[in-house]
Amino acid sequence: xVHAEDNVLYGSAIPKYLLDSKSNLSQYFIRLLSxxxxxxxxxxxxxxSSFTFNNILxxxxxxxxxxxxxxxxxxxxVVGIFSENTIWYPSIILAxxxxxxxxxxxxxxxxxxxxxxxxxxxxxxxxxxxxxGFDIVRNTAKQFNFIKYVCPINIICNERMAxxxxxxxxxxxxxxxxSVILFSxxxxxxxxxxxxxxxSIYLLTSILNNNINPFSNDSDILMGLVPMFHGYGFLVIxxxxxxxxxxxxxxxxxxxLFLNSxxxxxxxxxxxxxxxxIFLAKHPLIDKYNLSSINAIYSGAASLSQDVQNDxxxxxxxxxxxxxxxxxxxxxLSILVTMHDxxxxxxxxxxxxxxxxxxxxxxxxxxxxxxxGINKSGELCFKGPMLMKSYYKxxxxxxxxxxxxxxxxxxDIGYYDSDxxxxxxxxxxxxxxxxxxxxxxxxxEALLLTHPDIEDAAVIGLPNISAGELPMAFIVKSQNSxxxxxxxxxxxxxxxxxxxxxxxxxxxxxxxxxxxxxxxxRRVLKKLINTTSKL
Numbered sequence: 001x002v003h004a005e006d007n008v009l010y011g012s013a014i015p016k017y018l019l020d021s022k023s024n025l026s027q028y029f030i031r032l033l034s035x036x037x038x039x040x041x042x043x044x045x046x047x048x049s050s051f052t053f054n055n056i057l058x059x060x061x062x063x064x065x066x067x068x069x070x071x072x073x074x075x076x077x078v079v080g081i082f083s084e085n086t087i088w089y090p091s092i093i094l095a096x097x098x099x100x101x102x103x104x105x106x107x108x109x110x111x112x113x114x115x116x117x118x119x120x121x122x123x124x125x126x127x128x129x130x131x132x133g134f135d136i137v138r139n140t141a142k143q144f145n146f147i148k149y150v151c152p153i154n155i156i157c158n159e160r161m162a163x164x165x166x167x168x169x170x171x172x173x174x175x176x177x178x179s180v181i182l183f184s185x186x187x188x189x190x191x192x193x194x195x196x197x198x199x200s201i202y203l204l205t206s207i208l209n210n211n212i213n214p215f216s217n218d219s220d221i222l223m224g225l226v227p228m229f230h231g232y233g234f235l236v237i238x239x240x241x242x243x244x245x246x247x248x249x250x251x252x253x254x255x256x257l258f259l260n261s262x263x264x265x266x267x268x269x270x271x272x273x274x275x276x277x278i279f280l281a282k283h284p285l286i287d288k289y290n291l292s293s294i295n296a297i298y299s300g301a302a303s304l305s306q307d308v309q310n311d312x313x314x315x316x317x318x319x320x321x322x323x324x325x326x327x328x329x330x331x332x333l334s335i336l337v338t339m340h341d342x343x344x345x346x347x348x349x350x351x352x353x354x355x356x357x358x359x360x361x362x363x364x365x366x367x368x369x370x371x372x373g374i375n376k377s378g379e380l381c382f383k384g385p386m387l388m389k390s391y392y393k394x395x396x397x398x399x400x401x402x403x404x405x406x407x408x409x410x411x412d413i414g415y416y417d418s419d420x421x422x423x424x425x426x427x428x429x430x431x432x433x434x435x436x437x438x439x440x441x442x443x444x445e446a447l448l449l450t451h452p453d454i455e456d457a458a459v460i461g462l463p464n465i466s467a468g469e470l471p472m473a474f475i476v477k478s479q480n481s482x483x484x485x486x487x488x489x490x491x492x493x494x495x496x497x498x499x500x501x502x503x504x505x506x507x508x509x510x511x512x513x514x515x516x517x518x519x520x521x522r523r524v525l526k527k528l529i530n531t532t533s534k535l
Contacts, residue, residue: 002420007371008371010360011356011361013358034054037053041090043087053241060092063095067095071151079124080106080124080127081229082108085227085250086153086249092128097179107227107230115137121193128156129153131153134150138150179201181194181392184332192391193392205239222246231329231335232436248267263293269294269297269298278466281312300326300327301433302436304326309324327340328424332410333382338352338422340353352421354421358385359382361380362381363376363414366379375415377414378415380413383405383407433461441461441522448475448492452478453487454478456475473492474512476512485508
């Protein structure tokens with residue numbers, strides 16, 4: 001039960017036995033997976049292969065033995081995973097934890113420049129990559145002497161590792177150690193590494209499982225389309241292993257494949273992002289499939305309009321009631337901080353739910369920082385045991401994000417109602433959210449300024465009903481330049497990953513509006529958008 005004191009909201013207390021636990025995630029999941037036994041845990045819809053919970057555990061021990069004795073991975077060493085979704089993902093993560101290592105989860109769509117930046121931050125000793133990403137990882141890794149091995153998943157994760165038992169003894173360590181590094185873009189440019197402790201993920205998973213379990217029971221069948229390298233997908237993995245649900249794994253989105261998987265596998269719980277919700281609400285393919293098995297849909301990673309939320313509930317639910325709900329979180333908050341509990345029967349006016357156990361939240365005035373009351377909008381701030389340890393090797397950004405009193409400033413603007421449900425209405429930060437991915441304007445601006453015909457540049461997010469926002473550039477051309485919009489779009493397209501492309505178009509201007517200190521005035525730029533131009 002959430003309560004308020006002096007305009008600060010507090011979630012229910014975390015049980016003392018959880019707070020006092022010294023269990024790391026290796027110990028925690030060994031115990032849970034052992035209890036779940038030979039029940040089917042994972043299904044790959046692409047080739048029909050499957051893992052039981054015992055398979056996950058046995059494979060993790062075999063991979064851990066290989067990591068320790070053949071690769072020399074020790075406690076606190078970083079191991080990078082560069083892969084699309086695979087049923088091997090949970091076993092690889094667990095294996096790294098068994099030896100006391102730290103998992104760094106990379107977006108497999110990163111190009112060479114982006115990967116180079118993140119490798120410099122994390123300095124992994126070993127990179128595990130899918131076949132698709134092998135060449136880019138191998139070629140990028142050549143310049144770094146700290147990377148000792150680049151190993152394809154299909155080489156290390158074979159049938160022997162899935163089914164042979166192994167007497168590997170996990171490394172013992174306390175749970176304040178970093179378990180995973182996820183990547184979060186900042187307003188100042190390139191992505192930052194967010195390090196989350198074993199304890200924060202253990203507490204979050206335990207709280208969800210024990211108190212506000214959003215799934216009805218362990219017979220639920222979950223859709224595993226959300227990318228596993230992303231905090232959202234990482235949390236789905238953890239919840240699957242802790243609750244004992246079946247997870248149906250998709251490597252990529254294809255409309256027919258996605259819908260056929262729901263029908264054939266009888267998916268009961270669907271995890272989604274807003275673009276997928278738009279698809280469910282509007283696409284004609286929906287009517288060709290039987291989706292009646294779905295009982296609940298959870299949308300996250302970006303805000304979703306109430307209209308779309310209601311449309312999905314009506315279209316997918318048809319003659320039965322289904323839950324279509326939103327949650328809110330960020331990587332720096334161990335992924336999730338507000339959600340609706342299992343007793344919520346319907347969407348609450350577009351709310352993202354209430355504080356989870358153990359967390360405190362407040363809405364502060366944008367001018368004076370004072371906490372505001374009911375239905376008053378300001379910046380959302382949170383504190384509690386699920387906060388990140390820090391930005392990896394970046395104390396300056398850590399201090400800028402978490403204040404002296406331990407409050408993490410999200411940069412998101414919202415409010416809470418009289419029932420203490422939170423609502424998200426805008427973002428204070430300048431990040432662009434495209435299809436749930438974070439895009440830093442400064443990164444694209446720096447790239448644009450390397451073009452000889454571009455004198456100045458600014459990037460904003462152009463609102464888009466399907467994707468959330470589209471990166472759009474304002475360009476000041478060099479004198480006598482014949483640069484076209486198409487030239488700029490292609491220049492960026494060739495050098496960034498898909499989510500960072502200028503899908504919002506390009507607009508040429510005489511100057512970029514800035515304040516006296518040189519900061520770009522993006523709100524002014526949004527008012528300059530030429531609505532008659534082709535975007």
